[in-house]
Amino acid sequence: MYTSTFADATPGRGRILISSSYALDGTPASDDRTRTAATFEVLDKYHLHTLQAKTTAYDFYAVLERLTDNTGIKPPNWYQVFLRMARQYRHLLMLKRAGRGHDPTGVWGTGAGELAVDCPVCPNPKVNLPEGWEDAAPGNQFLYVLFLALDACFWLKRRMVSSEIKDPGLGTRWAYVVENVPYRHFLQTVTNQKEMSTCSGLAALDYANTKFSRGYSTTGVGMGVCARHEFVQPNGVGDLQKGERFANMDYIFGSILRHKDPRVRKIISYDIVCQWWTYLLERLQTLPPLVRMTMILKLFRFVIPKMHIHSHTLDCQVKFSLNLVPGSGQTDGEGIERPWASIGAIATSTRTIGLPVLLWRRLDVARKEQASQREAFELFSVQQADRVPVWKKMVEDFEMDGDKKNPYQMEVGGLTEMDVRLKFVTEEAEEAKRGVPALHVVTPSAFINAGLMLEEQQRRVRVQAELKKAGTTAMEINMKTLCSKLNRGLDQFCKLQATYNPAALQALAARTAPPDELVEQTPLMLPSALLPAQREGGGCVAGLIDIENDMRAAQCRTTTLPRLRNQLHIKSRFLLYKKHNSRHQGMNTRSRTIVARNKTKIRLHSEKFQMAWEARLRIAGGDKSKVGWPKLKKEDIQCMQDRGGRRGGRERWRQR
Template sequence: MKRTRRHSISVIDTTTFSLEDDFYLADLGASDGAEKRQGKTVRPSDPALQEWALAYRNDFLRAMLSHDGRGGEDVDLCPRCNLADHNAVYRCEDCCSSQLVCKECCLETHGRLPLHTIQEWDDRQHYFNKTTLKRLGLRVQLGHHAADWRCPKPVAARSEVVVLHDNGIHMVAFDYCGCERAEPEYLQLLRSRFFPATVRRPQTCATFACLDRLNAFSLKPKTNTFDFYDTLERLTNGAGERPLDRYHMLLRMGREWRHLLLLKRGGRFGYQSNEAENTSLGELAVLCPACPRPGVNLPEKWEDAPSETNYIYSQVFAMDACFQLKRRMVSNEARDPSLGPGFAFMVEAGPYREFLRKSTNKQEMSTCSGLKALDHSNTKFSKGYAATGVGMVVCARHEFVQPTSVGDLQKGERFSNMDYLFASMLRHISQILRKVVSYDIVCQWYKNIFERLTQLPPFLKFVLYRRFTTFVVPKLHILGHIAECRSRFNLDLTSGGGQTDAEGIERAWAAAGGLSGSTKMMGPGARSDMLDAYWSFWNWTKVIGLPAILRQRLDAAKVELQKQLEAFELFSEEQDELVPTWRQMVLELRPTARRRIPMSRNTKARPKPRFDWSSAAREEKQEAEGRASLRVLDVGPVGFLEFAFAIERQQRRLEPKLL
């Protein structure tokens, strides 16, 4: 018998709004002739919007239309220079002032603003045409930043340079510095915040502001580069006339920009002994400031803490895989290598691939019901994909992605992949630090894990002490495990587990899922660099949000502590005789494969009741002869017992799920 699912009921706070608002006055289910109740005046959800629509909409419309014409500018002469032959027909869309000026004054005010959009008034057609500062004669001097910024020996660029800015795509005429000690052309562009697409004879560049926008939009709203470039084209010309195609160059510049941001924020300066090539594995990863790190945020002699409090010096890790972040068979690592292999979060592709090539591809067997990760560990929709997903390790308490702990999956969630990622992460963790490892299939994965770690490559071999390691299942996933798993791998029964649910990695997957639309068609190197940039952004958002979330958890813990203390003391008083025995059992608790946890229930299968089918046949014969026993609600004694046994079997199956 299945339980009836009840709909969730929200308690309505009637102090915040009237129960007679427009929702309740909709008369749902009322007859057509029923009169509406006369109640309080319905208030709009946005009073300012309604006020604008009723009283000010036309004023805004007229003000907008005035910018399509000359507006109040009815003087033909330039108001800045007042020269007789200087007509005021030019204005800038990006400057705050919409004043019309002459050509010379426009060039003078935009000498260092070459990427503003200029409009020219057509007196015969009575509308504005778009023009460019380059068309008006503006040349941008590079390599000189003093007050007298014109070079005495300027070297004109060989052709027009296409510049991508956050307001569109522009054609700019550059003059390079021709002095004796002049820097190369690409460096002169960089000094003026223009990022060249190539080093030799750059013909395309993007402003730092444009690349900043691209990076921000690709990380937070997950906008792909194609849509961003298409937006720049439409900002340049909304009538469908496309400028020169620079999409592939923007792809290259965006990838280089993200990589340089990682290096800069990781303390790489590009000077001697600090070049990008000398970056250590995982050095550019943003680390969790709250997790225990010896020598950083732990007191001296922390390892000598008593057993009652040493749980505070433990780090909780969560492992999982995401099959949404796939990658199709596009390019290869030889043609598209990563710019920073192993610098941050992604593992080095070469050693990782070599280890997987030598690993045995055996089918992992499951002794726990409902583990689909094992059922599809070698067949997770791999056809046509170079990577069927991504495996990862995070700190379970604060959801920070760990250094060199992210790697591609080839055929589902195999142990060989997860072993490599787990060991790669352990390289950055102290060996004597207590570790709690959470994994949704840990009941199968932890078996022989210590032996499997010894079979990893030498640079990954890590001494994992059994007495410092505890394996658990996340609190939501554990509900799908058998009763034995729910007692042996229960985070609630782990010392220091607290309110950690170990499901934070699922929240990381939910946030990163939007990247799949663009990363699945990338080459291996471009995808690796993109994921490194995203997880760096993810960790940084966690850093700036950590004070608020820790304060929120602390406030909630103080309230719950008082409640739980009162309940615990009351319970202990009522069970005073058994408390010492129970306390000793808990203090000596250490879950192992051979030891039963005292808090677990005895879930041994009860003998299935045998049903005597001969009694049912005899009852049917008696009914046919008219000698049947007394029936209640058309159910005989045998049918009643059969129904009761069926209910009992269903209750036994439901019992573990209700624990």
């Protein structure tokens, strides 16, 4: 018989790490005739290399081959044998450290999640909570809140190269992974589930509906951790078969909560929580009995991690912000992203050793930050002393009952553009019923609306022309197409002006146009552009100026300003992402393209407001007090990342 030996290069120590023997007749090793072995030394080394140096099994095995023979002649391949032994050794280590060898029920008496390392700091009534914690005063309830974070990683894929029958797991329910059989059976009942998104920037839902799952038994991994200390939760890890579907995350969520005391308040952080939690109660009722639970909504709060929330709409940023949750402190909810950067659940279990130092460091930072924030808060309270009681009452009411008015949510009152159009269309329809003769098949409100739409087209052409001066041939073709469409619209609008606004035609005829004037610079001469004397005496149909005034007000109130604020929030997120993540030419080019597209939208919204504001000012005869809004200056249009804009224009507009 012959033997292949992997040697340890360390002098003076046992040299045999792995040896495998075959009989002369080629008979391999078997359970009753063991011919393959590995020392504890090599298995311990591989375990430590994996945890600390993040060395893969393949790379570690390659090192052993080099230590055996570095001439390029490969010894017999025992890689699969080594993988099996390493898995068995780690499995036995978990059982040993959990004391299962001394338990009367033995190994097979191990319960679900019993081998997982529980977080020693998170609130647990059986471990670290005092007597009577349930009756704590409202000001101390934040001490007994459990922060959980959910997320998925799509880098941890697995192709269809084996099966559970050929390669079964070792105690899959005893530590971090959910029970395979009930989990798989449940997922088979929700194969037609389709995730829908009504929020911008949710790439996770794109993964949920992806078609690129063919050939994979696992397209990713869903997981839950304690958001503050990053300990993977018992039975809190599950495979994803077709992206980050709600069904997978629902099961993982229920599997985690069955190990938690239902009396403890919980804050759940998830980057798509605005969509996920909407019908969560209904979906939880469809879970199998093993993980089904009853949720008391008053003990739960759903939030979006602080980094991810900037990619959501303003409505999400108000409803699901950690900054607005009492007792959350400076928790960012992004702790679950950090384990993905190492080697998943195994690395997190080693954090217990350094946890005291970490907590002391965070406590020191929190004390310094608290002093700074308290000083600023007290100064602000003195300056706004007459408003503080009202604000405080609103905040306290909202924190006690989430159904009360949200004091942090900005409300936009008044009619929208669509509401104003509907109002005038209804009035015109009633006039037609009364027999009032119509001047044209196109109604007065439709005439003004057509003018405003043409104005919007001119604005888009003008902004694109300025931002894309060095455009490609395709851009030039696109611009010429837009200009041709705009020319046809102007011709049709001039025909309507002869009926509703003849003074505009006279003003255009008397005007000397520059020889190089472009179609997007041609004035439309809406009623607001005419002098009062020009609008009188049949120069403009009666009531037309009021229609435009109301539509301009709707533009200022509900269209331009909210959208401008939203784009400034998005710009802030883009700039932060570019600063921290964009490297090299390719990524920087893509980032600049995205920022330029956002810049175009900001320019369009700001110019639309400015034109509407100037039109209302002309209608009001120059009286700014009748316009309803202050003038929007260029220096007002800034986000938090703009130089000099940290407390600049956007903050002033928010206060107004």
